[in-house]
Structure formats: C-alpha cells, structure tokens
Amino acid sequence: MFYTDGKLQFPVRVEQPNPVFARALQQAIGGVEGEIRVALQYMFQAFGARGPAKYRDMLLNTATEELGHIEMLATAVALNLENAPLSLQEEVSADAVGGAVLNGMDMRHILSTGLAALPSDANGVPFDCSHVYASGNIAGDMYANVTAEATGRTLAVRLFNMTDDPGMREMLSFLIARDTMHQQQWLAVLEELGGEQAVLPIPNSFPQEKEQTDFSYAYLGHMIDGSIPEGRWSDGPAMDKRGMF
Amino acid sequence: MFYTDGKLQFPVRVEQPNPVFARALQQAIGGVEGEIRVALQYMFQAFGARGPAKYRDMLLNTATEELGHIEMLATAVALNLENAPLSLQEEVSADAVGGAVLNGMDMRHILSTGLAALPSDANGVPFDCSHVYASGNIAGDMYANVTAEATGRTLAVRLFNMTDDPGMREMLSFLIARDTMHQQQWLAVLEELGGEQAVLPIPNSFPQEKEQTDFSYAYLGHMIDGSIPEGRWSDGPAMDKRGMF
Amino acid sequence: MFYTDGKLQFPVRVEQPNPVFARALQQAIGGVEGEIRVALQYMFQAFGARGPAKYRDMLLNTATEELGHIEMLATAVALNLENAPLSLQEEVSADAVGGAVLNGMDMRHILSTGLAALPSDANGVPFDCSHVYASGNIAGDMYANVTAEATGRTLAVRLFNMTDDPGMREMLSFLIARDTMHQQQWLAVLEELGGEQAVLPIPNSFPQEKEQTDFSYAYLGHMIDGSIPEGRWSDGPAMDKRGMF
Amino acid sequence: MFYTDGKLQFPVRVEQPNPVFARALQQAIGGVEGEIRVALQYMFQAFGARGPAKYRDMLLNTATEELGHIEMLATAVALNLENAPLSLQEEVSADAVGGAVLNGMDMRHILSTGLAALPSDANGVPFDCSHVYASGNIAGDMYANVTAEATGRTLAVRLFNMTDDPGMREMLSFLIARDTMHQQQWLAVLEELGGEQAVLPIPNSFPQEKEQTDFSYAYLGHMIDGSIPEGRWSDGPAMDKRGMF
Amino acid sequence: MFYTDGKLQFPVRVEQPNPVFARALQQAIGGVEGEIRVALQYMFQAFGARGPAKYRDMLLNTATEELGHIEMLATAVALNLENAPLSLQEEVSADAVGGAVLNGMDMRHILSTGLAALPSDANGVPFDCSHVYASGNIAGDMYANVTAEATGRTLAVRLFNMTDDPGMREMLSFLIARDTMHQQQWLAVLEELGGEQAVLPIPNSFPQEKEQTDFSYAYLGHMIDGSIPEGRWSDGPAMDKRGMF
Amino acid sequence: MFYTDGKLQFPVRVEQPNPVFARALQQAIGGVEGEIRVALQYMFQAFGARGPAKYRDMLLNTATEELGHIEMLATAVALNLENAPLSLQEEVSADAVGGAVLNGMDMRHILSTGLAALPSDANGVPFDCSHVYASGNIAGDMYANVTAEATGRTLAVRLFNMTDDPGMREMLSFLIARDTMHQQQWLAVLEELGGEQAVLPIPNSFPQEKEQTDFSYAYLGHMIDGSIPEGRWSDGPAMDKRGMF
Numbered sequence A, B, C, D, E, F: 001m002f003y004t005d006g007k008l009q010f011p012v013r014v015e016q017p018n019p020v021f022a023r024a025l026q027q028a029i030g031g032v033e034g035e036i037r038v039a040l041q042y043m044f045q046a047f048g049a050r051g052p053a054k055y056r057d058m059l060l061n062t063a064t065e066e067l068g069h070i071e072m073l074a075t076a077v078a079l080n081l082e083n084a085p086l087s088l089q090e091e092v093s094a095d096a097v098g099g100a101v102l103n104g105m106d107m108r109h110i111l112s113t114g115l116a117a118l119p120s121d122a123n124g125v126p127f128d129c130s131h132v133y134a135s136g137n138i139a140g141d142m143y144a145n146v147t148a149e150a151t152g153r154t155l156a157v158r159l160f161n162m163t164d165d166p167g168m169r170e171m172l173s174f175l176i177a178r179d180t181m182h183q184q185q186w187l188a189v190l191e192e193l194g195g196e197q198a199v200l201p202i203p204n205s206f207p208q209e210k211e212q213t214d215f216s217y218a219y220l221g222h223m224i225d226g227s228i229p230e231g232r233w234s235d236g237p238a239m240d241k242r243g244m245f
C-alpha cells in the first residue's frame, strides 16, 4: 500500500518558462528512458519477487521513490508551459516568441491537457508498458535496471545541457545524482549475489554442459572477407573465467 | 512524494491456484479498465490541476490508493500461477490439468516473467498511456473518472462471477466496493461544481452564442428513410435546462 | 448498411490556408478526443447492443453522423495544406513563411499523403482502436460517451481559439454545437434509465450486499499525516442515496 | 455525409454458436486484413483525392459498403458468443464444451464487451490506423487496395474452411464474392489509368533520367557465392517495356 | 545466415548537414513506406515460402539488399545531424540557424540517440512489425510488395524534391532506381505465375462456384440517390475475363 | 551492405511438430527478449557509432549473426506448424489432438500467414522498434546488450524446458550457447573501456561536482516507518570507489 505527503521530493522551480523545453522534459516522463518506466519496472519486479524478502523491499522502496520523480517532472512541465502561446491567429512569421516557439511545442500540451504534462515522450508517443522488464531472474533484472538508469542519466545530462534556466538545472542535478546512486545500487545487488562469476551466464540455473559448448565462448565472424573485428571479446579468458574467447 | 508500508491494502489469498484465472486478472491490471490506468490518470490529473488545491489533494490521495490495487492484483496473479504447468513435454491431450490449462494461459507468464504479473491485459497487450485522460477541464475529467470506475467495476464483477475461489471472491468484493465509492466520489465533485446545469456544456467557458445554436439541442437523423429513433433525447427540455430537444 | 450522398454535413472553407493548423486539426480526427473514436465507439456499442432496439438505433444513427465529421475535418486539413511549403531547399532561416512553418507541420502531410489528412493525432500518432469503449453495460457506456463528447468539445474550443480564419471558426462552431447536443443526448439516456439513483453503482446487476460494504462509501486517506482532503465526497449522503460518505 | 438503414447488407445467421470461431472472426474485423482497415483506407483516399471527381466518388461509395461489412462481422461475432461459457468455476478439465472452449476464446469477449465484438484482431491486438494507406498517388493506392482485398479474401477463405456452420459459410461466401469484385475494381482503375506501362514506375511524375539508371532494371545479387536466383525478373524486357532486366 | 562487408551499397555524403532533413529521412527508415519494413517483409515471406525454392531465394536475396538500404539511410541521418543545435540556452528567437531549426528536429535525435538514426518515422513513431505482410499466398504477397515499393518510391521522390543537397540527391536517385526495379521485379513474378488471369481472384485455390456469384463482378452502389459512380469498374469485361462488370 | 548464403547457421529440425510450441517460439522472434530486437539494436548501435571503428565493426558483425537467428527460429515455427489443425468443424471436445491444440495456437498462424512465423510475440503482439536501444553512449549500450542477452537466454532456457523434442532442444542449446557468449562479449567491451570504475557513472562525461552530491551515493528510504531495506547498497564503499553508501 502506498502513501503520499503531497510534497515534492526536491524543489522544482522555473525562472524562464520555455514550452519547447517542456516538450523535451516529456522524454524523462514518458520516454523509454523515463520515470514512468522505472517506477513500474521496479514495482513489477518487487511484486513478482519470489526470493529473499530484502530484495523485494529494496525494489519496492526505490519504485516508490521513482513515483516522486514523475511528480517532479510533471510539475516542471507545467511550470514551463506557463504563458505558452496558444494561438496561430497572428502571422506565424510575425512573432518569434510566439509562432516559432509554438512550432517546437508538443501541440497536445495546448490541445489535450490545457498546459500540463502527458505520459508520453518528447514526440508525443505514449509510454507503453512493454518496456517494463521484470523477468523473474534477479540478475537479469539488475542489468535491466542498470540500463534504465544509464539511459536515464544520459537523458538527464542532455536535458541539463539544453537549458540554462537555474531552476531547471538544479532539479536536473538532483535527478542526475539519484541516477548515479541507482546505477550503483543495482550493481551492488549483483556484487551481493556473487558478482559476474557467480551470476553468469544468466540464468545460472541451466547446466552449461547442455549448451553447444563449442559456441559458448567463440566470437563468430560474419564479415564477408573472413576477418574478425578484434578486441577483448576475441582473445583471452572469458569474463566468467569459465572459458577462453 | 510517495511512501509505502510494504503491506497489502486488503488481504489476498488463493485457495486453488488457477493459471487461466491469472490471465483473466491481467485485464484488471493492464487493461483499459484496469488499475494502472486509474492510478496514472488520477495522478496526472492531480499533477496538472491549476484550480483549488483541495481537488488536487483529493485526486492525488486516490491515485495513491489505486497504486495499492495494482499491488493486490499482481499478488493475486502470482498466487494463481503457483504450480502452473510449464511444459508441453507430455502429450497435450494426455493431461487435462496440464495441457488444456496451458492452452488458456498467458504464455508470457511462463516465458517472460517466471510466473508473475505483467503490466498487460488478458490478451497480453501491454497497457499504453494514451488511456490516461487528463484534459485540464475538471468536469470533463470527472466524467472520464466515472467511466473508468464504471468499466472497472463491471470488469471486477465479471471476474467475481468467473471464479468460485473464496479468497479471490473476497479480494474482488473489496475492489468492487472501492469502485462503488469511486463512482460516487467523482459524481460528488460534479455536484460540488454545481451539477449538470452548471458544468454543461463542457467546457462551460465557451460562450454558447458562438455555437451554431440551431444544432445545439437537435437530435439529427441519419436514417435513410428519414425516421428518427425516439427517446428522451428527441423530445422535452434539455438536461441543462437551456434548450429544448 | 450505410449510404452516402457525397456531400459535407456543413460547409467547410478556409480563407487563409495554414499547414500548422492542419496539424492541430489532426487531433480532432485521430486523437483520443477525435471523430474516428466516437464514430467507431457508438458503432460498436450499437453492434453489441442486446437491450431495447431503440438504443441500438439511436447509437447507430449518431455513429453515422460522426462519420460525416471525420469527412468535414479531413476536408479542412486538405484545404489548410494548399500551397504548403514542400521544400527545405532554401535556407530554413531565410524564409519565415516557408521554413519556419514547415518546422511546425506534420511532415507526413508532405511525405506520406501528398497534402491530405491522416488518421493520426497532432503528433502523428495513429489512432488505435483500444479507445473504442463498448462494455456491454449501457449506463457505463453512456458515461464513456459523455466523456468522449466533453473532451471532444474541449478540443474543438481550443482549436477555435487557436485560429482566426472565419471559415475554420464557422466549421468549428458547428462541431462545438454538435458536441453540446451529444453531451445532452447521452445524459438523456441516463435519465431515461432512471438517473443516477437507478443506474448506480454500475453495473447495478451485482447485489451490493456481496460487496465489502464497509468500504463502499468511505473516502480512504492515503496522506502520510493521516489528514483527509475534504469535500462533498467525504461528508453527507452518497449520490445514490444508499449510503453516507 | 453518411446514412444508414439499420439493416444488414446480407443475412447473418449462426446455427451452432462457437465462441472460438468468434475469436477467429475478429481477424476480419480488426486485423490488418480486415474491414475497419478497408473502410477507413478507401475513405481517407477519397477525402484526399485531388484528381477527377469520379475516383473520389467511387472510393467513397466502396468505403461506405465496407462499413456494412464491419456491421455484418460484428453481428456474426455476437451470435457466435451466445451461450458462451463465462466461468472457470468448474474444473476446467471436467467440461469440454465449457472449459476447453474458454481456453480458446478471446477472454475480453467475456470481460470487456459482455459478449460482443471488439475492434481488434484474433489475438486481441487493437486495430491501429497506421495501416490506412492513402499516399496521394492514385496508382500506388490502387495496388495497396488490391493487396488489402487479396489478403482479405485469403483470410475469408481460411475462415470459410475453418467452419462448417451453414450460416457462417453463407455469410463468408458473400464476403468472398465482394473481395473478388473489389480486386477487379482496383485493377480496373489501373487499366483506366493506362495500365502498367503508363503508371509505372510509381510515381510516374519523376523523370527517370534523374534516377541512377544503371540500377533501374538490374536484379542485384547478394548471395555470398555470387549466384543470382533466376527468373522472369532477371532476364528479358522489363514489365514497363522501358528497359531490359 | 547473413554476412556483411561493412561497406555501403552506394556512397552517402552530405554537403550541408540539415537536422530537419534528418527528421524527414526517418520516414524512409522507420515509416510504413520505409526500409525496415521491406527488409523484414521480404525476409518473412522467404522464411515462410513453401513453394518452389527459386522464389524463396529471390525474396531472401532482395531482403538482404534492403538491409543495406537501412544502413545507407541511417548513415545519411547521422551525417545530417552533424553540428546540429543541442541547446535551448539562447533565446529561440535570436538564432535562426539554431533555435528555429531545433523546432523542426526530431528531439530524440538529441535526447535519445546522441545524433544518430532511430528506427522510427518522421514523427518519432517507432516502426511496428504489424506492417510486415507475409500471407502465405505468393500472388497476394507480390501485390503487397508492389505497394511497398510504390509508396517507397513516392516517398523517396518527395524527399528528393525537398532537398537540394547534391550528396543527398545522389543517394536518393540510387534508392529511387532500386524502387523502380523492385516494382518491376514483383510484377515479373506475377507474370511468371500466369498474370492476372491466372492468379485472380486471390487466392485462386477457392472454387468460385462456392462464392455468391451474383455479387462477384457487380459494382454495388451506396449513394443515397441510387446513382453509380461510373468507370471501367462498372462496365465491360472483368479483368480476369471470367465475368462482366 | 549485407549478403546471405541461404543456409541456416545451425541445423533446425523438428521430430514432432507442435503448433502450441510454435506459438511459444514466437516470443524468441518478436518478443522484447527476441532476435528481431537484438539484430536491430546492434545494427542501430553500429550505424550510430562515432567512436573507434572496431566497436562499430564488432557490433555490425554480431548484428549480422542475429539476423540468422531470426531465420532459424522462423524455420522452427514453420516446421512446428506442419499438419497443424486448421478447422473447428468437428466438435472441439471430440478431438484432443485437434480442437484442444487449436485453442492454444496463435490463430494468426492459420489465418494470416498460412502456417509460417510472424514478427510478433507469443501473444501475437507485433514487435515494435521502441525496444531498439541505441543511446549514443557505448557503456550504457553495453549494459542494454547484456540485458537483452540475459533476458534472451532466460527465455531460451524456458523454451528448452518446455519441450522434449530432440530437434528443438538441439537448436535451443545452440542459441543458449550464443547468448552465453554474447553476455560475455558485451561485458568484455566494458572491461576494455576500463571497467565499472572508469565507465561509471554513465555517462562519465558529466562532471560529478555538478550533481547534488549529497544524494549521489545515498539509499533513500520511502518506507512509512522510516526503516531502510538493508544490503550491500546501504553500507560500504560504492561500486565506483568514489563514494560511500
């Protein structure tokens, strides 16, 4: 069961509303790198957890934090939409602060929400829950979570670089810090599970002798001239110490 | 910001696990009539609320309750999947409790989640957030919410009638009661806003004299023989008392 | 079976074509608030109607009207696309009536349709038929229909405010009037069915004593400080007169 | 503008209702080969037509016919769902006419519609309007329409072969005949436009000398051994008589 | 099994990068008229081919070519994104080469890919594989393929007309030539199969006497005044010479 | 540019065709854990690679291998569909090897493809390319790839356990081995990039002092009782050695 205090986890303020930046922020709400995704992903991983209770609790706790990030970003979108141009009535070419900006807006911010956030990405594509990865294998799920936080932090940094609004930069610097922590957190679970050697290959429940082991550590070439793009993956011991590339 | 206590809002137990019923329950999680939808819908209505704070608080509070309904149903799905058949190895025809049941399962419960819930409907179609209605018009949103709870309660009743498991019926009788209340709740807001006469037509901010008023209260016929399907809508005063049908 | 006369239900003309407004109009065709949705929604409600024939006829008749609204709006999109800029060949910055406008267009109006309407919304997201609500419960469906017309009229009003083209305003004032009527129409059906007291809770076929009645009229608090957002929903008789909040 | 007479274009009756066949029929309503698609496709081609009026009228007329096919199939789905099993209460294994059948049903026929058709395919995936092809090039659109009717008739034939219900076979034999005609119809338009030689390559408005003509009639090989899969496409005059393969 | 040489099929160069044109090019990658679609469509037709091996080989060979077209276009998108504006920090109105251009970009080129192509269309809608037509009927599939190449070439021509970059025009003139050939190729298969008379109606395996033959060659009128839009389809011998319109 | 030899990478044979297993195999083709996804994901990562050429080559080479896995699985689906029941004509209850099996099939294998594979998952949901992760940050992309191979191998193991067909088990044991290798491969790239310490936090280009560093290594509690779910993530040095939890 969940509760709220009706407050933001971290202050959200906008000095200079920018409706085009509101559209950009949508990617962090409803994009595949966004907060709806991580909130639901950690939630469904928790709901389906059949192992030790502490992982379930830890996942549920962080899922709950992520809900608050949706709230912060939705607030930021609404603040950036204040005083947004609503009209095409004047010549588009005549008003740079009006017409040109409207061209870059998510038009549904005007038409569908009355200047509020959508659960969609920066192109207006609604979030779809096929992106909620919860496989029932905790190691695999931890890598999925690292991925989500890596793409999430990459997105937040790009948003940070896109704006010079002090309020927005402050909010984003908080979300970036949380993404730093969450990358650490999921990797910490992997270490606790025994690290790469213990968890690999995922799932580690399948006896490797049933694999076609000739192919388990070989980098196969598909270049037409028979060449092999070389690197750490084509030479030396495998990462799980159980084979040689 | 949100919090959790890691407990269920109401007890969830299953006496006789049934993996086909697990599939049916998915509709109440990730279907258009389901709990992900109402949780996010009320949340985004709250985040975008620009009117009196009490509506925002009320919406956010109920959104928070709905998150707990996702949790209850996901738990119910997992319990119904215990001991589910995982294999096609025996002749399908030879094992009615195995083969035939597997035919009716959501196969992704086996393949993708390891016997846990998905954020999808009973056909495995992932929930997509285009169903989160938050228009910026509170009266319109209240009708959207009544609709969501009406289809939600209809679904819950059908699920109730589909099972005779005492645990499942108990859980569903709770969810049905909450849907009863939530239908009342959104209608109560409409009454507080002044009722049909005050809120109609939605949005009531547009001066009706700018409409083509000849067509504002007329039931137009498109039957090829010129007949009009008659009823309350074709005769008598309009619902908003501002016109005659 | 259906017929057509090849004419528009109401005249559609555009004095000053505006390809950005063409994009905005797409929301009214293929958005969740749009005409494809209501046409199909009323149609599928009619096709599935198992009660008195008059409701089926009434639904089918209005579904048929809505098809004509798709036609009007598609015509309006095509007219607004006349003489639209098709080229990026000149410097974007050099031609405000060209380059800047193209930035705000739905580029698929150029690339995919040759300057005609798409069955998509203002962001180019195609309409998907999961939005066609037809639950088999007529009262629930009527609330769904009020919702559709409320969001539809809200959208039409916002489009009206966005343009000062006399032709477009005339067309929209007609569509707004029809949305006024259709809100009335679905509420009239609810009155004919006995009004809120008779139809609530939806579905009214489920005996309320089977609910967990302690929870049927209680506004539950999920605020962490135990407070309750108060209003009509937390005090007084319930809307169906069968309980107290 | 459209009209209806509230009657079916051709009688629809079911002697032995079969809820699994109801699911199969959904493909013909909301599948990519189905009737919603052709109805909207021909409609949007008509709405966007900028050439001679007769093509627009012809397209609109046939779009209108297709609406009636949705109606027929939705009626057939509802009839096949009469007396469908709604419950898992008995042991699934105990009742072949109940349990086993329910496994093969679209569960949303029970849960979401109350035994009526959905605008979805046989797997419950809702139709999405990205399948409405209307390119603004009439020759290309005619090939799209032949394709739609070819896949549509293939589907209808497979449905015919799946059932031995006399009523269903009669209905399908009508729809198959209409698909025969519609294949002819779109090819007739191509002939009227001058046939393959005149319309190819599509679009024929682009001067072929601007192409990299060395590659315009060459079947390029991508087999690793340098061999070429031979056939009519690798030898002889091209279909448009303007080149040699 | 597949191979690559890591080279482009045809040179791709951009003289004047244009990030808005990068967005337009996305339609040719991930649009319904694009290269992902044809690559997968021909591939799945090949994988499912149960007839003579030569058709399977021919399809697989051309599918393999199409993979290289995705590669060319993705390269073109990346080149057009070089030096794209990444920031809203300056006043949008102050910098025409920056702000105004960003308004027309696919913002996910900045936020999600770091200036590289997406498998999405020009509106950022991801390609979805329901567009991969492979019906198991070779004649029907050939018409689907002609359609794909007709819409593909129409799109490529529109892109050609949109740009005056010599590099982009050169690349597009190659892709246009390949679309010319591929239109020919699929029609050549139809000729090899016996032409329209032999393959029609599709599927030709269904005995036409089982159709409701009264309706097999009749253009039915749905105009309310009883008129019939006349043309080749309403008079004369049918295209398959087996009936009269 | 790509090539093919028209051969399978590894032999695919089926001793006992099972159309329900054909449906299960679809998840490995068009599911989010499937081969279309990895083929396109590695391809788009290669196309967008702006760093050292060897990573681009390595990605492209492995993308090319994955195309061959789609081919193997599509072949396996077709083989499992041989002799599948196509008809509901007999009593469903009368024929366990027919009727009951059909209930568990993907009905589109009959209706839409004529017994061949679809680019869809085990529930018939078409693959959509929003799952192609290519962020422009190589470290983040490598974690995305480990995730893809972890969920892919988990799926392949579940499919292996579902069948006892020797041919299918042999094919799956090959695909499992390749997934083992690919997990290693992407982790090897991470090691080559300097390992966790060097690549974290992702992206490592953003100066951490700009973060709200108080929150960068703190596991925040959202349990209502103030408790913290404890583990490696709440105590000790962070994984990147740059902070303490």
Ligand SMILES: [Ca+2]
Pocket: A035, A038, A066, A069, A175, A178, A179
């Ligand atoms: Ca977050």
Ligand SMILES: [Ca+2]
Pocket: B035, B038, B066, B069, B152, B178, B179
């Ligand atoms: Ca609820």
Ligand SMILES: [Ca+2]
Pocket: C035, C038, C066, C069, C152, C175, C178, C179
């Ligand atoms: Ca309307």
Ligand SMILES: [Ca+2]
Pocket: D035, D038, D066, D069, D152, D175, D178, D179
């Ligand atoms: Ca038809």
Ligand SMILES: [Ca+2]
Pocket: E035, E038, E066, E069, E152, E175, E178, E179
């Ligand atoms: Ca191509």
Ligand SMILES: [Ca+2]
Pocket: F035, F038, F066, F069, F152, F178, F179
């Ligand atoms: Ca693979």
